[in-house]
Amino acid sequence: MLSKKLQDALNEQIKNELYSGYLYLAMSAYFEANNLPGFAHWMRVQAAEEQDHALKFFDFIVDRGGRVVLQAIDQPPVEFSSPLAVFETTLQHEQKVTGLINALYELAVAENDYPAQVMLQWFINEQVEEEKNATQIVETLKMIGEKGQALIMLDRELGQRGKE
Ligand code: FEO
Numbered sequence: 001m002l003s004k005k006l007q008d009a010l011n012e013q014i015k016n017e018l019y020s021g022y023l024y025l026a027m028s029a030y031f032e033a034n035n036l037p038g039f040a041h042w043m044r045v046q047a048a049e050e051q052d053h054a055l056k057f058f059d060f061i062v063d064r065g066g067r068v069v070l071q072a073i074d075q076p077p078v079e080f081s082s083p084l085a086v087f088e089t090t091l092q093h094e095q096k097v098t099g100l101i102n103a104l105y106e107l108a109v110a111e112n113d114y115p116a117q118v119m120l121q122w123f124i125n126e127q128v129e130e131e132k133n134a135t136q137i138v139e140t141l142k143m144i145g146e147k148g149q150a151l152i153m154l155d156r157e158l159g160q161r162g163k164e
Pocket residue numbers: 017020049050053094097130
C-alpha cells in the first residue's frame with residue numbers, strides 16, 4: 001500500500017508532468033506562429049511524451065491501490081524571444097524536473113517503498129535523455145545562429161522526430 005505522503009507526492013508529479021506537456025504545447029504553438037513547423041512538430045511530440053509520463057504515475061497509483069487526485073494546471077507562457085530562448089527554457093525546465101524526480105526517489109527510499117523506487121528508476125534514466133536532447137539543440141542553435149539556411153535545415157531535421 002502506498003503511504004499517504006508518497007501518494008500525495010506522486011499526485012503532485014502527475015500535475016508537474018501535465019504542466020510540462022502544456023509548456024511544450026505552448027512552445028509548439030509559438031513555433032507554428034513563427035513559421036517553423038519542424039520545431040513545432042518536435043515540441044508536439046515532446047508534449048505527447050509528457051502526457052505519457054503523467055499516465056505512468058497515474059497507473060502506478062492505481063496499481064498500488066491508491067487514489068489519483070488531479071490538480072489545477074498553471075497557464076504556460078505564450079511568447080518566447082527566440083528559438084534559442086525556447087530551448088534554453090526547455091533545458092532549465094528539464095533540470096528542474098530532474099530535481100523533482102530525485103526528490104521523489106528520496107521519499108520512496110525514506111518510506112521503504114521498493115516498487116516506487118523501481119518505477120522511479122525509469123524516470124531517472126529518462127531525465128538523462130531529456131537533458132541531453134535539450135542540451136544538444138541549445139548547442140546547435142548557438143552554433144548556427146538564429147536565421148538563415150542552417151535554421152531551416154534544423155527545422156527540417158526536427159520535423160522528422162518520431163518519423164525515422
Ligand atoms: Fe517528463 Fe520531460 O520529463
